[in-house]
Amino acid sequence: MSFFQDLQKVLRKNVREYGMYIALFVIMAIFTVLTDGLFLSPRNISNLINQTGYVAVLAVGMTLVIVIRHIDLSVGFLAGFLGAIAAILMVQVGLPTIAVVPIVLVLGIFAGLITAFLIVYFGIPAFVATLAGWLIYRGLLLQATMGTGTIIIPNADFNAIGNGFIPDIPGLEFIPGHALTLLLGVIAIVFFVLGQINDRKRKTAYGFEVLPGAIFALKLVFISAIVGLVAWVMAGYNGISWTAVIVLLVVGVYHFITTRTVLGRHIYAVGGNPEAADLSGVSVKKITYVVFASMGFLTALSGILFTSRLQSATTTAGTLFELDAIAAAYVGGVSAAGGVGSVIGSLIGALVMASLTNGMNLMGVDISVQYIARGLVLAAAVIFDAATRRRGG
Amino acid sequence: MATPILEMKSITKTFPGVKALDNVSFRVAQGEIHCLVGENGAGKSTLMKVLSGVWPYGSYEGDILFAGEVQKFKGIADSERVGIAIIYQELALFPELTVYENIFLGHEIRKGALVDWNETIKQADKMLKKVKLSVNPAAKIKDLGVGKQQLVEIAKALSKDVKLLILDEPTAALNEDDSENLLQLIRDLRDNGVTCIMISHKLKEVISIADTVTVLRDGQTVVTLDAHKGEVSEPVLIKHMVGREIENIYPKREHKRSEDVVLEVRNWSAHSQQLGRDVLRDVNFTLKKGEIVGFAGLMGSGRTELALSLFGNSIGYQVKGDLYINGQKQQFKQTEDAIKAGLAYVTEDRKAKGLILIQDVKQNITLANLQEIAKRGVVNDQAEAQVANEYRVSLNIKTPTIEQKVGNLSGGNQQKVSLGKWLFVKPNVLILDEPTRGIDVGAKFEIYTLMNGLVEQGMSIIMISSELPEVLGMSDRVYVVASGRITGELPVEEATQEKIMQLATS
Numbered sequence: 052m053s054f055f056q057d058l059q060k061v062l063r064k065n066v067r068e069y070g071m072y073i074a075l076f077v078i079m080a081i082f083t084v085l086t087d088g089l090f091l092s093p094r095n096i097s098n099l100i101n102q103t104g105y106v107a108v109l110a111v112g113m114t115l116v117i118v119i120r121h122i123d124l125s126v127g128f129l130a131g132f133l134g135a136i137a138a139i140l141m142v143q144v145g146l147p148t149i150a151v152v153p154i155v156l157v158l159g160i161f162a163g164l165i166t167a168f169l170i171v172y173f174g175i176p177a178f179v180a181t182l183a184g185w186l187i188y189r190g191l192l193l194q195a196t197m198g199t200g201t202i203i204i205p206n207a208d209f210n211a212i213g214n215g216f217i218p219d220i221p222g223l224e225f226i227p228g229h230a231l232t233l234l235l236g237v238i239a240i241v242f243f244v245l246g247q248i249n250d251r252k253r254k255t256a257y258g259f260e261v262l263p264g265a266i267f268a269l270k271l272v273f274i275s276a277i278v279g280l281v282a283w284v285m286a287g288y289n290g291i292s293w294t295a296v297i298v299l300l301v302v303g304v305y306h307f308i309t310t311r312t313v314l315g316r317h318i319y320a321v322g323g324n325p326e327a328a329d330l331s332g333v334s335v336k337k338i339t340y341v342v343f344a345s346m347g348f349l350t351a352l353s354g355i356l357f358t359s360r361l362q363s364a365t366t367t368a369g370t371l372f373e374l375d376a377i378a379a380a381y382v383g384g385v386s387a388a389g390g391v392g393s394v395i396g397s398l399i400g401a402l403v404m405a406s407l408t409n410g411m412n413l414m415g416v417d418i419s420v421q422y423i424a425r426g427l428v429l430a431a432a433v434i435f436d437a438a439t440r441r442r443g444g
Numbered sequence: 445m446a447t448p449i450l451e452m453k454s455i456t457k458t459f460p461g462v463k464a465l466d467n468v469s470f471r472v473a474q475g476e477i478h479c480l481v482g483e484n485g486a487g488k489s490t491l492m493k494v495l496s497g498v499w500p501y502g503s504y505e506g507d508i509l510f511a512g513e514v515q516k517f518k519g520i521a522d523s524e525r526v527g528i529a530i531i532y533q534e535l536a537l538f539p540e541l542t543v544y545e546n547i548f549l550g551h552e553i554r555k556g557a558l559v560d561w562n563e564t565i566k567q568a569d570k571m572l573k574k575v576k577l578s579v580n581p582a583a584k585i586k587d588l589g590v591g592k593q594q595l596v597e598i599a600k601a602l603s604k605d606v607k608l609l610i611l612d613e614p615t616a617a618l619n620e621d622d623s624e625n626l627l628q629l630i631r632d633l634r635d636n637g638v639t640c641i642m643i644s645h646k647l648k649e650v651i652s653i654a655d656t657v658t659v660l661r662d663g664q665t666v667v668t669l670d671a672h673k674g675e676v677s678e679p680v681l682i683k684h685m686v687g688r689e690i691e692n693i694y695p696k697r698e699h700k701r702s703e704d705v706v707l708e709v710r711n712w713s714a715h716s717q718q719l720g721r722d723v724l725r726d727v728n729f730t731l732k733k734g735e736i737v738g739f740a741g742l743m744g745s746g747r748t749e750l751a752l753s754l755f756g757n758s759i760g761y762q763v764k765g766d767l768y769i770n771g772q773k774q775q776f777k778q779t780e781d782a783i784k785a786g787l788a789y790v791t792e793d794r795k796a797k798g799l800i801l802i803q804d805v806k807q808n809i810t811l812a813n814l815q816e817i818a819k820r821g822v823v824n825d826q827a828e829a830q831v832a833n834e835y836r837v838s839l840n841i842k843t844p845t846i847e848q849k850v851g852n853l854s855g856g857n858q859q860k861v862s863l864g865k866w867l868f869v870k871p872n873v874l875i876l877d878e879p880t881r882g883i884d885v886g887a888k889f890e891i892y893t894l895m896n897g898l899v900e901q902g903m904s905i906i907m908i909s910s911e912l913p914e915v916l917g918m919s920d921r922v923y924v925v926a927s928g929r930i931t932g933e934l935p936v937e938e939a940t941q942e943k944i945m946q947l948a949t950s
Contacts, residue, residue: 331811
């Protein structure tokens with residue numbers, strides 16, 4: 052079979068998986084043309100990544116929540132409230148950043164466990180339990196900021212989480228741009244290529260289906276080129292931001308957990324068929340607690356990222372984050388029927404939605420039109436998803 | 445042959461990679477009961493889906509002639525319009541709605557824009573009389589037994605003025621009495637001019653009811669037999685279905701009796717808060733090493749509840765009583781504890797409770813024992829593939845690869861995956877709940893052989909089954925359950941179908 056026939060076949064077979072990447076690519080290309088290249092400028096890409104960060108971590112957590120057939124509407128204002136707590140702990144109590152971050156993360160986990168308790172113990176539907184949470188956290192956020200209004204955070208190390216960049220390696224100034232970023236880019240490519248080759252070897256050994264050789268090579272070259280390009284662009288500006296590092300770390304860890312571990316298998320089993328999972332010795336209750344605790348943890352992280360980015364806690368922080376996260380997860384291919392969805396997909400989904408906002412902002416599109424455009428993209432993504440799923444059987 | 449009401453000519457239906465129907469021709473005469481038999485995956489359900497418009501015109505090759513006219517159904521609504529109704533194995537009723545609402549759902553009797561409830565109830569009553577079901581039309585479906593629900597489905601079909609009624613394994617979930625009632629009803633319907641097509645795995649039933657039998661195998665018509673010419677008998681049907689003679693469908697095994705009691709249950713009771721009654725009362729029984737103990741009884745007698753409550757999954761039940769495994773008293777808080785103690789439970793309803801249909805063969809097989817193939821919580825893919833392939837080979841699971849989604853496999857192969865999952869747990873006590881329901885003769889034989897192999901290796905099996913020949917053919921001892929109690933214990937040498945039925949209805 053010729054290369055192009057192979058390519059056609061592979062694309063058709065994996066249209067759902069590759070569709071997302073293609074959509075992201077197309078959206079970015081369109082905005083690059085429409086903004087005369089401004090969209091793809093190092094400064095804007097860096098901005099885009101930092102803007103995506105706090106929604107992306109929420110989308111990762113939300114993916115697992117939706118996979119086990121629940122939903123969490125409370126994450127937006129919980130993130131806002133926890134951000135305000137962080138600000139109060141630093142500004143009014145005077146704790147250092149290094150103490151505040153872990154405290155807030157633990158509070159997030161605790162909040163997630165409360166949600167899970169309502170769902171598991173009382174059997175309240177997640178939609179209702181977290182709608183109650185939405186109201187309560189919104190009220191708590193207003194209370195926390197009532198006396199002061201916006202709380203300005205002076206701590207430079209805290210503010211660096213959302214605005215700063217990783218330091219460069221000293222003594223390598225002769226390399227143009229940010230040397231550590233370039234180095235990390237190269238390391239990422241090497242790891243990716245070796246990992247893929249290893250994986251392919253293993254699969255071939257067990258007689259699983261793998262991509263035809265030429266297509267496989269094309270995939271490696273294509274993804275390596277994109278990673279390389281992003282690293283190059285970033286290195287040309289200030290390097291990788293701390294936000295990007297945190298998001299990559301979260302996505303990496305969650306990707307590993309969901310695809311390789313017993314816990315991940317149990318989560319997807321509960322989503323795929325809760326009764327069968329329960330009768331197989333997988334405790335649905337335990338998994339529900341774990342998934343909501345993880346959601347709480349990531350919500351706290353999102354709150355920290357956002358508060359740090361604004362360098363202040365505001366009375367409206369977190370508004371609509373939950374819907375952005377849910378939209379990102381759906382664009383990324385999760386299914387409300389449960390058991391289907393990937394962390395990487397949701398990251399791409401978050402990038403798609405953030406690119407739309409960012410690109411339209413650059414073009415000066417009115418906010419009203421922006422909402423409509425994002426709504427249409429969300430609907431299109433889910434229609435595409437349903438159509439390809441039906442065809443694929 | 446009398447005038448055909450239905451002729452399907454040279455029907456070919458392909459799915460990606462599979463030819464489900466290959467040039468099938470199928471003729472049904474006006475006013476007969478025509479049984480369709482064949483192994484799972486033979487194409488029976490696909491053929492009926494083509495006929496009822498689930499697979500629309502254009503998605504298959506060939507012609508459908510109904511009442512002398514070529515039909516081009518675009519959907520179920522089209523086939524219903526000409527008088528074809530299909531009743532699936534899984535009933536399509538709404539549990540929270542009443543009997544009369546269900547009967548007229550989708551074709552309500554109207555008075556202007558409103559539903560004419562008085563007329564609806566009157567008509568529903570008439571339909572219920574036709575199917576000889578004496579229930580209050582205002583009762584909710586969820587409060588009726590499966591047998592009665594089945595009759596409501598038929599009443600619904602009759603209310604649509606059905607000419608050709610298709611029943612897909614109508615007695616699979618029914619006990620002997622309900623089955624006999626249903627078969628009699630189908631005969632009455634025939635005598636009143638309704639032609640019936642019935643898919644069934646129960647050959648005795650087929651023989652007792654069919655005017656004509658068509659056997660499908662591997663997507664092709666093998667033979668059409670006329671019962672009135674004495675062409676239909678169990679050995680003949682089995683021969684055509686599997687393409688080989690099965691001498692004895694219950695393989696023999698050496699009865700190696702051991703006196704070691706593996707599992708003992710004393711004074712076991714369960715109360716359901718939801719139903720407001722006891723589902724199990726003072727159950728006592730023992731299971732010995734290397735023994736197959738059959739649990740016979742009617743549907744709803746409490747056998748599945750017994751299995752679930754022993755297995756630590758007694759959601760909604762208050763359980764009392766003592767459970768001993770190898771002489772050790774056990775108390776399971778959750779299923780995981782039961783699995784650790786050496787129990788495994790292959791569920792009755794493999795699709796709803798046994799398997800994760802959207803996941804692949806290997807993920808399903810390893811789900812209950814992931815620790816075995818994981819190190820520090822990380823699953824070892826190679827070990828997993830190895831395990832899955834071992835069970836694929838040893839259980840003869842027919843699947844292109846172990847990465848195939850379980851939902852795409854046939855019933856028999858799904859059951860084997862379910863078995864593989866529980867064998868991988870390496871249990872001492874295996875509870876099988878209706879292990880061969882809805883699967884074909886060939887796969888049944890394989891499962892029986894497997895069970896014999898397992899007990900020879902020292903495993904003990906509790907087999908819950910509603911098929912009496914199976915209970916008699918496979919068990920060493922038989923317990924009969926009725927209304928949540930054990931009403932009798934019989935060594936297999938003394939057990940007969942009559943004795944069991946007597947205990948089951950006591």
